[in-house]
Amino acid sequence: MSKVVAVVDGSAYSASVCEHAAWMANLSGSQVDVIHVLTRRDTSGEQSNLSGSIGLGARSALLSELAELDAQQARLAQKRGRAILVDAEALISERGVSEVQTRLRNGEIVDTVKELEEEADLIVMGKRGESANFDTLHLGSNLEKVMRSIHKPVLVASRAFKAPSKVLLAFDGGPSALKAVEFIAGRPEFNSLPIHLLSVSRDSTSDQRQLESAVTTLKNGGYEATAESVDGNPETAIADKVNSEGFDLVIMGAYGHSRIRNLIIGSTTTEMVRSCMVPILLFR
Numbered sequence: 001m002s003k004v005v006a007v008v009d010g011s012a013y014s015a016s017v018c019e020h021a022a023w024m025a026n027l028s029g030s031q032v033d034v035i036h037v038l039t040r041r042d043t044s045g046e047q048s049n050l051s052g053s054i055g056l057g058a059r060s061a062l063l064s065e066l067a068e069l070d071a072q073q074a075r076l077a078q079k080r081g082r083a084i085l086v087d088a089e090a091l092i093s094e095r096g097v098s099e100v101q102t103r104l105r106n107g108e109i110v111d112t113v114k115e116l117e118e119e120a121d122l123i124v125m126g127k128r129g130e131s132a133n134f135d136t137l138h139l140g141s142n143l144e145k146v147m148r149s150i151h152k153p154v155l156v157a158s159r160a161f162k163a164p165s166k167v168l169l170a171f172d173g174g175p176s177a178l179k180a181v182e183f184i185a186g187r188p189e190f191n192s193l194p195i196h197l198l199s200v201s202r203d204s205t206s207d208q209r210q211l212e213s214a215v216t217t218l219k220n221g222g223y224e225a226t227a228e229s230v231d232g233n234p235e236t237a238i239a240d241k242v243n244s245e246g247f248d249l250v251i252m253g254a255y256g257h258s259r260i261r262n263l264i265i266g267s268t269t270t271e272m273v274r275s276c277m278v279p280i281l282l283f284r
Contacts, residue, residue, distance in 0.1 A: 004032045005120040006092075007113060010084045012159060013126025018088045019161035020279060021124045022095035027189050030121065031099035034088045036081045037109045078104070110145040117152050124155045127273065144270065147254055147282060153183065154254075156273055156280045164193060164249035164279065170238050170272075171197045171227070173210045176253025180283040181214045184251065185221030193249075197227035198241055200234040235271045242276060254282040 006021035008014040018034070025032045085102035092100045105112050113123060125143055147154055169184075171177050184190060195218055199211050211227050218225035230237050242250060254269045273280055 002030055003120050004028075004030050004122045004124060005113070005116055006032055006034045006088070006124045007109065007126075008034060008036055008084055008088050009109075009126070010036075010080065011126060011128065013128060013157060014084065014088065015091060016157045016159055016161045017124050017126050018091045019095060020155055020157040022092045022097050023161070023163055024122060024124070024155065025092075025097045026095065028121075028187065029189070031101065032092050032097050033116070033120070034085055034092065034100065034102045035112065035116065036084050036088075036102075036104055037112045038077050038081055038104065038106045039108060109142040110149060113146050114149060117150055120152055122153050122155060123150060124157060126157050127159065143273075147269065147273070147284075151284050153180075154282045156282065158277055158279045162248055166245075166247050167193050167195045167249045167251060168238070168242055168247040169195055169197045169214075170234070170250060170252035171199050171211060171214055172234070172253065173199075173202060173207060174253050176283045178214070180251050180253060180281075181217050183283065185217045185223065188222045191222040191224075194224040194226075195251075196247070197225065198238060199227070199229040200237045201231055203229055203231075234268045235275070238268075238272060239275055242278060248278050249281065250276055250278060251281045252283070254284045 004021045004025050006017050008017055021032050021034075024030065081104045085104060089100050089102050113125075117123070123146065125146060127143065143156065147156075169177075169180060171181075184195065197211060197214055197218075199207065202211075208229070211229065215225045215227045230241075238250070238252075241247065250272065252269070252272065269282065273282075
């Protein structure tokens, strides 16, 4: 791994994003690029259409004042963005990462991340952004868009950082889960972390062979790997396992079912990211 891209927005999750990025970078010897994106909402105020309600002269004067306010708002957003990046760079450097770069970009977050995807080996984002409602446990809208459109691994940071020591890999035998196994097995720098594979409601002979093959792949990569199959609903079974046995990092494939199924009944990925209190490493 050569580059970790961390996306920060100044929310309560930003410090955790930096600490997760530093943790991954220190394990793999990577550099970290920290990105803050100024969206249209940051740099442009919502102006009311006052045409027709006031006279031409008054309207011109008011529009001039609104334009100046917009310009001031844009300058403040730039200053705030640079301050967020300075704080992020300092935090990551304090965690021992020697190479940290910062970038302030304009645009939409999902477009910016897609643009940087080619040069990144891993994307780190917070579970929620500044405007997300913590009470309802809604995910940040940008996170969902990124998870559905990015093909590099995405580490979804929990609100507080704790160095992971016990990993659960939710294994459904799909291409994304197999990609996760190959990715982890090919990086011996992570093999100090024991990995437990959990397969839910897949008990055919073929399923068991796939599970055993995944365990063998991880063991060949130097990992301490175990596995089990359980019955039940995947969302509930995975969450129960994480909570009851103290796993502090979940690895899983993202959006493995059809888009029609996701639209009708939701997805295991979204539900797991929404409800799990630990970081989740997603593969597509």
